[in-house]
Amino acid sequence: MFNDKLKIGVNTAFTTSDETLASTDIGSAPTPALAISLAPTIPLFDSNGNYGGPLGAGYSDRNNPVLMQYLNRWDNTERTNIFGNVFAELQILDNLTFRTSIGLDYGDYKRKDIEPKVANGFVNRSNNRLILDTNKFTSVVFTNTLNYNLEMGDHRFGLLVGTESIKNDFDSVTAIADGFAVETESYFVLDAATGARTNTGRSSGSSLLSQFGKLNYAFADKYLASVTVRRDGSSRFGDENRYGVFPAATLGWRISREDFFNDEGAVSDLKFRAGYGEVGNQSIGDLARFGLYESRYGPNQDQYIPDFFNQYYNVGTAYDLGGNNGGTLPSGFVSIQAANPALKWETTKEFNFGVDFGLFNNAVVGAFDYFTRKTSDILITPPIASVIGEGQQRVLNGATTQTKGWELSVAYSKTWESGFSLGVSTNFGAFKDEITFLPEEVRAGFPGTAANSILGQSQFSIFGYKTDGLFQSQADIDASPTQVGSRPGGLKFQDLNGDNVIDSDDRDFIGNTLPDLEYGIRIDLGYKNFDFSVFGSGVAGRIGQDPYILWNNFTQGRENAGLGVLNAWTPTNTNTDIPSLSLAFNDLRTSDYLFRKNSYFKIRNLQIGYSLPEEMISKFWGMTGLRVYFQGENLFWFTPKDYIGSDPERTTVDNIPVPTVLSLGLNLNF
Numbered sequence: 147m148f149n150d151k152l153k154i155g156v157n158t159a160f161t162t163s164d165e166t167l168a169s170t171d172i173g174s175a176p177t178p179a180l181a182i183s184l185a186p187t188i189p190l191f192d193s194n195g196n197y198g199g200p201l202g203a204g205y206s207d208r209n210n211p212v213l214m215q216y217l218n219r220w221d222n223t224e225r226t227n228i229f230g231n232v233f234a235e236l237q238i239l240d241n242l243t244f245r246t247s248i249g250l251d252y253g254d255y256k257r258k259d260i261e262p263k264v265a266n267g268f269v270n271r272s273n274n275r276l277i278l279d280t281n282k283f284t285s286v287v288f289t290n291t292l293n294y295n296l297e298m299g300d301h302r303f304g305l306l307v308g309t310e311s312i313k314n315d316f317d318s319v320t321a322i323a324d325g326f327a328v329e330t331e332s333y334f335v336l337d338a339a340t341g342a343r344t345n346t347g348r349s350s351g352s353s354l355l356s357q358f359g360k361l362n363y364a365f366a367d368k369y370l371a372s373v374t375v376r377r378d379g380s381s382r383f384g385d386e387n388r389y390g391v392f393p394a395a396t397l398g399w400r401i402s403r404e405d406f407f408n409d410e411g412a413v414s415d416l417k418f419r420a421g422y423g424e425v426g427n428q429s430i431g432d433l434a435r436f437g438l439y440e441s442r443y444g445p446n447q448d449q450y451i452p453d454f455f456n457q458y459y460n461v462g463t464a465y466d467l468g469g470n471n472g473g474t475l476p477s478g479f480v481s482i483q484a485a486n487p488a489l490k491w492e493t494t495k496e497f498n499f500g501v502d503f504g505l506f507n508n509a510v511v512g513a514f515d516y517f518t519r520k521t522s523d524i525l526i527t528p529p530i531a532s533v534i535g536e537g538q539q540r541v542l543n544g545a546t547t548q549t550k551g552w553e554l555s556v557a558y559s560k561t562w563e564s565g566f567s568l569g570v571s572t573n574f575g576a577f578k579d580e581i582t583f584l585p586e587e588v589r590a591g592f593p594g595t596a597a598n599s600i601l602g603q604s605q606f607s608i609f610g611y612k613t614d615g616l617f618q619s620q621a622d623i624d625a626s627p628t629q630v631g632s633r634p635g636g637l638k639f640q641d642l643n644g645d646n647v648i649d650s651d652d653r654d655f656i657g658n659t660l661p662d663l664e665y666g667i668r669i670d671l672g673y674k675n676f677d678f679s680v681f682g683s684g685v686a687g688r689i690g691q692d693p694y695i696l697w698n699n700f701t702q703g704r705e706n707a708g709l710g711v712l713n714a715w716t717p718t719n720t721n722t723d724i725p726s727l728s729l730a731f732n733d734l735r736t737s738d739y740l741f742r743k744n745s746y747f748k749i750r751n752l753q754i755g756y757s758l759p760e761e762m763i764s765k766f767w768g769m770t771g772l773r774v775y776f777q778g779e780n781l782f783w784f785t786p787k788d789y790i791g792s793d794p795e796r797t798t799v800d801n802i803p804v805p806t807v808l809s810l811g812l813n814l815n816f
Contacts, residue, residue: 151237158230165225168802169218171209172264172271176800180211182697183705183799188267199267206704209266217262220331226254231287242294249287256280260334273341274326276334281318287311304362312354316432319347350432355379370398380428380491384435387490394423402504415504415511420497427492430525434541437485443477481537490543494521512556519549522583528591544588547605551577561672569670576663579604598654606660608689609653610736612640616715616725635715635726637733656738661745662687677755684747684784691741693799694791699724700732710790723788746794748783755813771815779807 168177185205189198190212197213200206231249238244259277264270291308325341326334336343358376372395379389400417401407407416442463464475500515523543530539557571584592584601593609594600600607616635617623623632627641629648642652666683698708713719715726725732734740755775763769785794796803 153235154233155235156230156232158228160228162226163224165223166219166221167223169214169221171211171214172269173207173209175208177211177215178802179799180208180214183702184208184211185704185706197266200269201267204704205267207269208705209264209269213264213266217264218260220258220260220334222258224254224256228252241296242292244290244292246290247288249289251283251285251287253283254280255282260331262329273324274329276323276326276336276339278321278336279318280320281316283314283316285312285314300366302362302364304360306358306360306362308358310354310356310358312356313351314353314432315349315351317347317349319345321345352432353381354428366403368400368403370396370400372396374423378426378428378491382428382430382432382434383489383491384487387488390426390491390493392424392426392493394421396421396423412505413503414507415502417502419500419502421499422495422497424493424495427494427525430489430541433483434525435486435489436483437481438483438537439479440482441477441479443475484538484540486540486542488543489525489541490523492521492523492525492543494519496520509560510556510558512554515553517549517551517553517577519551520546521549522546526588526591528588530590542585542588544585544591545581545605546583547579548582549577549579551575565672565674567670567672570667572665572667574663574665576661579606579660581605593655595650595653597651600655603655604658604660607655607658608736608741610656610738610741611648611653612642612656613737613739614638614640616720616723618720631731631733633726633728633731634717636728636731637725637737637739639737653736657689657741659688659690661685675757675759677753677757679751679753680749681751682747682749684745686745688743688745689738689741690744690794691797692744692789692791693797695740695742696734697799698790700734701727701729703729742788743786744789744791744794746783746785746789748795749781751777751779752781753777769814769816771813773813775811775813777807777809777811779809780804781806 170176171180185200188200188205188210190210192198197210197216199210199213200208229251231247233245233247235243235245257277257279259279261271261275261277263272263274287310289308289310291306294303294305296303321336322344323336323339323341324343325339327338327340356376356378358374360372360374363371374394376392376394377389378392381388396419398417398419402409402414402416409415462477463480464477467476496517496519498515498517500513502511502513504511524545524547525541526544527539527541528544553573553575555571555573557569559567559569561567580602581592581600581604582602584599589596589599592600592605593607594603598609600609615638617626617632617638619634622638623629623634626632626638627646627648629639632638639648639652641648642654645651663686664683665686666681668681669679671678694708696702697706698710699714701707701711710724711727713722714724715722753775754777755773757771757773760770763772780793783794785791793803
């Protein structure tokens with residue numbers, strides 16, 4: 147019927163998982179951090195074979211992390227994701243094609259959290275609880291395009307017009323029930339609870355409607371041009387600012403196609419590019435523009451919290467207007483967010499200049515890009531002063547930033563007659579940003595003060611104190627600016643404003659979490675049937691918070707401490723950067739002592755393989771390829787000498803680190 151002019155296709159991906167995640171103790175401390183911080187004098191098991199726990203006033207109110215993980219062995223988190231699309235493409239005319247597609251991104255999340263009773267030293271829980279948390283996310287994308295192509299001699303034209311709609315929906319329900327007579331996995335169902343029951347839920351969604359057009363032109367594959375215009379409308383903005391128009395244009399000149407170009411020299415291919423484009427950002431949440439209110443009629447108090455604290459825990463909206471001291475009470479609503487109907491698109495405008503090149507008969511290929519970028523009306527939710535009142539925090543359009551950066555990629559490959567092959571590919575990049583405009587109403591959302599503003603600095607700058615080593619004696623303290631909590635062996639901070647007092651006015655921008663350079667390299671080697679590849683990447687020239695300094699360089703009172711404290715400052719051990727041990731005042735204010743250089747280079751993947759000869763394997767079921775390989779992931783990394791953490795990409799000890807994975811595998815082809 148359609149004479150092979152109709153194409154229909156389906157692309158789908160389905161994933162599912164059933165996980166037991168890291169649990170928390172009674173005080174909601176995650177077990178990974180507990181395993182590091184728990185006092186080493188608490189044994190895993192006591193003399194009776196029970197799990198050891200804190201006993202006596204010298205210990206903190208933390209549970210045995212192994213016990214917590216064991217008690218939560220019935221917990222599970224199920225995730226199901228479906229991603230795919232169905233499309234149809236109809237060739238209306240020889241040069242005119244219509245394409246329609248509908249895509250689905252669906253996620254189903256279910257979490258069961260069983261909290262049994264706990265008897266662990268003096269940290270106990272007399273109640274048990276079941277928490278069921280479910281949510282569903284659905285995103286449907288419907289796209290329709292018309293594509294027209296025309297060739298007239300050396301001239302090629304391409305025109306694309308289309309529309310696209312995206313609808314996102316999110317629904318969640320949480321049910322909590324207390325008091326279960328039997329602590330077995332099968333008995334923890336909602337109907338079996340004898341105590342309080344609570345349920346909460348929310349639903350939100352957003353939609354995006356876009357129209358777009360793109361015109362391409364090429365002359366003899368030497369001169370290239372493209373113009374694109376998008377008009378995007380988002381339900382997350384008010385009527386007056388709902389739509390944004392975002393144009394883009396690029397120009398290209400393939401100089402290697404010119405008659406005067408000599409491709410027999412070192413340069414075998416060369417192309418220049420220039421472009422300008424605008425994009426919008428609407429990542430602010432579905433309800434950012436609205437004034438929001440919430441009903442909180444008599445929420446159940448957390449029975450894990452002692453009654454002494456519950457009497458001060460008043461978050462409900464019910465009020466005893468009649469003075470009856472009981473019964474059904476009148477209720478109101480509490481403001482949780484102020485409205486901002488003037489909220490509008492965050493916009494980024496970028497100029498890009500690039501060159502693509504090939505050298506030595508394209509044995510070496512690469513590209514270099516330089517770009518400047520201006521982002522205005524940045525969407526932010528800044529903190530507000532408490533005196534303004536409850537629920538007056540709102541989403542605003544705020545600062546403007548200017549960014550400049552570059553990217554370089556270079557690759558080399560060659561195969562010799564001996565059967566040896568070599569491939570090397572590298573990439574480098576860097577960019578610097580600067581805040582050029584900062585409205586006063588959003589200043590509190592950025593580091594700095596009114597007198598020392600982040601204006602002119604990077605939005606990734608760290609604002610804090612600069613240290614000047616450790617106090618070496620009481621005489622050193624007396625001769626230094628006044629500093630609260632100073633002690634021999636304690637951190638000494640610099641008096642930046644010269645008033646002889648260390649206070650908040652001595653803070654400054656001490657570094658940037660944005661790297662000066664990002665880079666990566668991949669090497670592929672082959673010799674006959676053997677192959678080897680290694681890939682690594684890293685960053686240089688940045689600072690970050692080392693999460694292990696807290697545990698390694700300071701005593702934690704009733705908690706564990708790292709080996710670093712064994713080298714702490716004492717009157718007889720002054721050649722150290724670890725402060726003297728103190729329970730009274732460990733100065734953990736933001737400073738260059740906590741934020742250190744955390745550049746790194748990490749070997750992310752290494753693989754060695756061997757492919758059996760084809761004449762050998764072809765005898766088995768028509769097999770065309772069989773390769774056996776050994777692979778290692780996240781193998782090792784290099785960091786600055788004063789960085790003491792484990793993995794530099796692990797920013798908190800509460801997270802389970804990315805493991806080193808060794809695997810043996812087979813690739814089969816038939």
